[in-house]
Amino acid sequence: MxxxxxxxxxxxxxxxxxxxxxxxxxxxxxxxxxxxxLGDCGLxxxxxxxxxxxxxxxxxxxVGVAVRADKQKSKITTDIKKFCDLSGGAAxxxxxxxxxxxxxxxxxxxxxxxxxxxxxxxxxxxxKKLPYVDDDFQIIIQDRETFDADTWNQxxxxxxxxxxxxxxxxDEDVAAVSDGDQNLADNLRAKMVKRVSDPGELxxxxxxxxxxxxxxxxxxxxxxxxxxDAYENVVRLISERLRRLRFGxxxxxxxxLDAEIDSxxxxxxxxxxxxxxxxxxxxxxxxxxxxxMRCPLKLD
Numbered sequence: 671m672x673x674x675x676x677x678x679x680x681x682x683x684x685x686x687x688x689x690x691x692x693x694x695x696x697x698x699x700x701x702x703x704x705x706x707x708l709g710d711c712g713l714x715x716x717x718x719x720x721x722x723x724x725x726x727x728x729x730x731x732x733v734g735v736a737v738r739a740d741k742q743k744s745k746i747t748t749d750i751k752k753f754c755d756l757s758g759g760a761a762x763x764x765x766x767x768x769x770x771x772x773x774x775x776x777x778x779x780x781x782x783x784x785x786x787x788x789x790x791x792x793x794x795x796x797x798k799k800l801p802y803v804d805d806d807f808q809i810i811i812q813d814r815e816t817f818d819a820d821t822w823n824q825x826x827x828x829x830x831x832x833x834x835x836x837x838x839x840x841d842e843d844v845a846a847v848s849d850g851d852q853n854l855a856d857n858l859r860a861k862m863v864k865r866v867s868d869p870g871e872l873x874x875x876x877x878x879x880x881x882x883x884x885x886x887x888x889x890x891x892x893x894x895x896x897x898x899d900a901y902e903n904v905v906r907l908i909s910e911r912l913r914r915l916r917f918g919x920x921x922x923x924x925x926x927l928d929a930e931i932d933s934x935x936x937x938x939x940x941x942x943x944x945x946x947x948x949x950x951x952x953x954x955x956x957x958x959x960x961x962x963m964r965c966p967l968k969l970d
Contacts, residue, residue, distance in 0.1 A: 676731070676777050676814075683728035684714060687775045690817045691715055691724065703763065711760040712753030713772070721770040721804065725749050728777055739781035746774055746784075746809060750791050754798055764802035772809045779813040832900055833946040834892035839884035847880055854963040855880065861962055879959040886956015889949055900942040907937050908957045931958050 701716040713723040727745045788809040848855045858876045866872045894901040935954040
């Protein structure tokens with residue numbers, strides 16, 4: 671992993687660290703300390719089974735090495751003071767514990783001056799003989815290179831979420847599909863009447879399915895322009911699933927419509943993990959609507 675500064679919003683970096691810690695320590699071993707009410711008392715996350723506490727900090731980049739180091743040193747000074755305040759929240763939260771490490775998690779750590787400052791402040795903390803601090807207490811700085819490379823890369827992929835802007839279908843767009851091939855709407859009516867007996871409601875359902883189909887096509891067009899490789903993966907998955915439906919090789923349990931939508935959405939997100947889940951849902955709904963219109967998907 672290259673040591674280049676990333677641009678991180680503070681909240682975004684904190685969320686990133688939480689995910690990384692949950693992967694490293696297990697989700698049930700990481701306690702978040704919300705700062706919204708009464709502050710975070712010098713710690714963001716607690717891993718009590720390891721006697722670790724984490725504080726997150728992202729310098730507003732881009733800055734030089736010296737400026738970054740000064741800001742990180744200042745962060746340590748400020749938050750360690752809160753951590754040591756016996757009248758503050760840390761003392762109450764950590765009662766009965768012996769914290770061995772206070773860890774500053776930053777996107778980039780590239781100055782030994784910060785380490786020297788951390789050593790000095792750790793000695794000051796040990797000298798206070800706080801009831802919740804271990805005799806071997808240390809302050810250390812960790813950055814992205816501390817975490818497992820595969821875990822980091824996966825989180826960064828999810829950070830780069832593909833969210834295409836999808837225009838809402840107009841009434842004219844929906845009418846063009848229905849009028850272009852009346853058999854499509856007729857197929858929908860024949861299948862959905864088994865679920866919706868009221869004629870007026872049935873027409874609303876048919877219109878919704880046509881609208882979902884058009885919106886799904888819009889989403890795929892937007893995806894093709896924004897991320898061609900992701901588009902190819904999605905189209906391939908839909909084609910493969912359609913082939914299975916035509917051959918009758920897929921046996922569904924429970925509601926076949928819900929099962930097929932959920933299954934296709936899951937497959938799309940597995941192939942393109944950074945695709946926006948809402949877009950995946952939209953595409954899956956549209957694909958299933960298409961199959962209902964063109965007959966390979968039966969509901970009985």
